[in-house]
């Protein structure tokens with residue numbers, strides 16, 4: 328009797344183990360895209376099989392919950408390999424070149440010394456637009472760079488948990504700061520475009536290499552010299568490209584096919600890397616690289632000797648405007 332009970336219990340246990348073992352692969356194939364532990368590769372495998380995988384979103388457009396099928400295998404390599412390598416090379420390369428330049432040339436000084444007499448350069452609204460552009464760009468660049476190289480470079484250093492939190496906040500900042508960036512970009516364009524049209528005077532600046540390598544060389548320049556004009560157009564055109572592709576990436580269902588979307592992502596990454604390199608050079612010149620430059624955006628006014636050395640034609644224009652008689656009272660009688 329006891330043996331019979333034991334045998335029947337053994338058979339029942341065997342049957343249970345068999346059912347569980349057979350059932351396991353079936354349940355493992357069920358992908359829950361919103362589960363925390365789901366792996367990207369599992370989702371992509373499921374996508375190959377069933378054609379669609381939908382997650383959960385809290386915005387009205389349910390199409391944005393659909394996982395996009397990577398139709399272009401070259402894209403993943405381009406995005407993960409080329410864009411991240413380009414970003415690292417562009418940023419570290421620029422920092423390296425600037426360090427070399429600083430060691431060779433040192434800080435560009437005001438050769439005639441500071442006079443203590445100031446001349447207004449940028450008004451409060453211009454400075455507000457510049458700093459809004461600068462602050463939003465810097466956060467966008469760092470949070471964007473984290474999306475490209477963070478998993479390989481930052482995650483091993485700070486660990487999975489901290490990296491997850493950082494990336495989630497970074498992504499939020501990236502999505503929301505794009506808007507003040509675009510507003511500031513439009514303002515800066517409107518305020519300064521008239522001073523940034525290339526003209527014949529720029530040829531002298533180009534011939535003398537901007538005068539930055541040789542002490543005492545000061546090619547004449549208006550409000551902005553040719554180097555600054557290049558920075559202005561890089562910011563305006565690069566910023567416009569980033570804005571356009573960024574909007575496409577934010578609203579994929581409305582704006583583009585998956586293949587377009589992948590192309591926009593590559594363009595976004597490449598332009599961001601190149602513009603970041605330009606901006607690092609700009610920040611260098613505006614701070615440690617050139618004595619007296621920061622005051623222009625800090626206080627809104629610069630020392631007259633700084634202005635005469637770097638923007639002689641602009642000083643002449645301002646002085647001519649100020650000495651010109653104004654209004655009816657000053658008009659000489661006929």
Ligand code: HEM
Nearest residue numbers: 460461464465555558559562606610613614620621623624
């Ligand atoms: C800490 C960061 C930054 C500093 C210290 C800085 C400093 C300056 C200074 C001092 C000027 C005036 C130069 C002059 O009087 O001739 C200037 C101009 C300008 N800045 Fe910045 N800037 C910063 C970040 C940025 C960023 C992130 C952008 C764009 C994304 C930007 C775009 C511009 C543009 C377009 C101009 C006018 C053209 C030029 O002078 O090159 N700046 N900046």
